[in-house]
Amino acid sequence: MNRLHDIEVYSPKTLEEALEILRREGDRVKVIAGGTDLIIQMKDGIMPRKNLLNIYSIDELRYIRMGNDSIRIGALTSFTDIASSALIRNYARILADAANTIGSIQIMNKASIGGNLVNASPAADSIPPLYVLDAVLVLRSVEGVREVPIQSFYRGYKKLDIRSDELLTEVRVRRMAEDEDGIFLKHGLRLGDAISVVNAALLVKWDGDDRFKDVKIALGAVAPTVVRARSCEEALTGKELNDSTIWDAASKVVNDISPIDDVRGTAEYRREMSVNLLYIGLWEIINKRNQAGW
Amino acid sequence: MARKKQLLETAETYVSVSMKVNGVPCSAKIEPRTLLVHFLRDVLGLTGTHWGCDTGNCGACTVIMNGKSVKSCNIFAVQADGAEIITIEGLAKDGQLHPIQEAFWENHGLQCGFCTPGFIMQAYWLLQQNPNPTEEEVRRGISGNICRCTGYQNIVKAILTAAEKMKR
Numbered sequence: 001m002n003r004l005h006d007i008e009v010y011s012p013k014t015l016e017e018a019l020e021i022l023r024r025e026g027d028r029v030k031v032i033a034g035g036t037d038l039i040i041q042m043k044d045g046i047m048p049r050k051n052l053l054n055i056y057s058i059d060e061l062r063y064i065r066m067g068n069d070s071i072r073i074g075a076l077t078s079f080t081d082i083a084s085s086a087l088i089r090n091y092a093r094i095l096a097d098a099a100n101t102i103g104s105i106q107i108m109n110k111a112s113i114g115g116n117l118v119n120a121s122p123a124a125d126s127i128p129p130l131y132v133l134d135a136v137l138v139l140r141s142v143e144g145v146r147e148v149p150i151q152s153f154y155r156g157y158k159k160l161d162i163r164s165d166e167l168l169t170e171v172r173v174r175r176m177a178e179d180e181d182g183i184f185l186k187h188g189l190r191l192g193d194a195i196s197v198v199n200a201a202l203l204v205k206w207d208g209d210d211r212f213k214d215v216k217i218a219l220g221a222v223a224p225t226v227v228r229a230r231s232c233e234e235a236l237t238g239k240e241l242n243d244s245t246i247w248d249a250a251s252k253v254v255n256d257i258s259p260i261d262d263v264r265g266t267a268e269y270r271r272e273m274s275v276n277l278l279y280i281g282l283w284e285i286i287n288k289r290n291q292a293g294w
Numbered sequence: 295m296a297r298k299k300q301l302l303e304t305a306e307t308y309v310s311v312s313m314k315v316n317g318v319p320c321s322a323k324i325e326p327r328t329l330l331v332h333f334l335r336d337v338l339g340l341t342g343t344h345w346g347c348d349t350g351n352c353g354a355c356t357v358i359m360n361g362k363s364v365k366s367c368n369i370f371a372v373q374a375d376g377a378e379i380i381t382i383e384g385l386a387k388d389g390q391l392h393p394i395q396e397a398f399w400e401n402h403g404l405q406c407g408f409c410t411p412g413f414i415m416q417a418y419w420l421l422q423q424n425p426n427p428t429e430e431e432v433r434r435g436i437s438g439n440i441c442r443c444t445g446y447q448n449i450v451k452a453i454l455t456a457a458e459k460m461k462r
């Protein structure tokens with residue numbers, strides 16, 4: 001492990017100051033938010049020595065607000081605040097449920113949504129929900145503002161559409177409609193502080209005949225980035241929902257993923273778990289609707 | 295003391311931090327990348343906060359920062375600049391153990407004791423959030439803390455007992 005000394009830390013108190021430092025220093029500084037990913041990477045020597053831009057005390061980046069047709073979440077908002085927000089629980093429940101599984105309480109208390117997104121682990125639990133909720137990421141620099149849809153933000157394994165003078169300042173998610181249901185599923189090796197072996201977010205829109213008018217499925221930890229399960233989505237849209245169509249659709253997920261072997265599981269295990277998770281998740285969504293008296 | 299000297303004197307660029315620890319204002323000039331756990335243990339001499347895995351997994355280093363439990367091995371002291379910190383040393387008042395400490399003692403909630411300060415601080419936060427937890431909620435609440443000795447049963451029992459004591 002590396003000793004972590006002899007570097008400079010900038011701790012601006014406002015967004016404006018932070019952006020000015022980023023403009024001036026660019027690649028010479030590394031942004032630190034909650035630090036739950038970065039500090040470990042620095043200790044392991046994965047991170048080249050860089051000066052730090054500590055944004056943790058920029059409170060103006062901590063908020064959850066209702067926008068015109070989206071919910072706006074400040075990049076520094078912690079997963080504890082996201083999990084307990086009434087707005088998010090009511091209108092973007094899938095994200096609240098995912099937030100509740102991120103690490104343990106101590107990690108949720110400090111880990112920020114912005115850090116989860118920019119760290120860009122394929123297993124990051126907030127990303128699949130944000131894919132199905134059509135999230136838009138707001139990137140700011142001294143030059144101006146860019147709004148990037150989440151799917152084009154990720155260009156490959158840890159390859160992101162963000163410049164060195166830009167800060168992620170906000171995440172916008174669409175509000176779920178009355179005729180939509182969703183679920184977040186995570187398979188980890190234990191319940192607390194477990195990185196996902198496979199995770200998934202499902203969002204369905206019902207038509208009048210108890211079929212899916214639209215389905216969105218995103219999975220994590222099974223490819224270099226989070227992926228949409230298009231073959232599976234297609235196999236469900238407009239179809240009658242019975243055990244065989246659901247099993248067939250869930251089985252198709254293997255066409256959409258490209259998992260690898262790692263310390264948490266083999267590629268084969270991940271393929272099997274992906275099918276199982278989707279099968280379980282789809283039935284949960286359907287049963288919930290049936291119980292609700294439809 | 296050697297470690298303290300190192301932290302205080304070898305830095306090429308010092309930074310000043312000040313925070314309130316267990317109600318007492320403290321400030322020091324330190325290396326910028328000093329972790330909060332080392333600041334507490336080596337600069338302030340508060341060795342009740344333990345340092346175990348150093349990877350954010352075991353929870354032995356749990357302290358309360360601005361009202362929330364965090365793992366102090368996973369946070370730089372500069373990120374806690376201006377914060378209010380509570381450590382295990384801040385719980386007993388006037389020689390009286392805190393009810394959570396009493397409950398751990400009475401219920402044999404520890405064996406070697408290495409994990410105990412972390413569990414107690416996490417329980418402190420948990421019971422503040424939820425004074426009436428179910429067993430399930432206690433287990434979820436302490437899932438970020440690892441104990442290699444007790445098998446957790448008595449830790450859970452201790453926290454449930456503490457909840458009862460604190461209502462009295």
Ligand SMILES: Cc1cc2nc3c(=O)[nH]c(=O)nc-3n(C[C@H](O)[C@H](O)[C@H](O)COP(=O)(O)OP(=O)(O)OC[C@H]3O[C@@H](n4cnc5c(N)ncnc54)[C@H](O)[C@@H]3O)c2cc1C
Pocket residue numbers: 030031032033034035036037038039040075076101102103104107110111112113114115116117118119123124125126166167168169193194195196349350351368
């Ligand atoms: C014990 C433990 C358990 C964990 N469990 C989980 C888990 O279950 N699920 C999961 O998804 N993650 C987990 N994590 C990983 C981590 O906690 C999350 O990814 C967290 O959300 C990172 O946020 P942070 O604020 O701590 O980011 P940091 O560590 O501060 O930053 C992470 C990266 O993002 C960059 N960055 C941060 N904020 C911004 C910004 N606003 N603009 C531009 N760049 C930025 C940093 O430069 C850095 O590269 C765990 C970590 C630990 C230590």
Ligand code: FES
Pocket residue numbers: 344345346347348349350351352353354355356365366367368
């Ligand atoms: S020493 Fe901090 S979590 Fe283990």
Ligand code: FES
Pocket residue numbers: 403404405406407408409410440441442443444
């Ligand atoms: S009592 Fe020994 S680790 Fe918990």
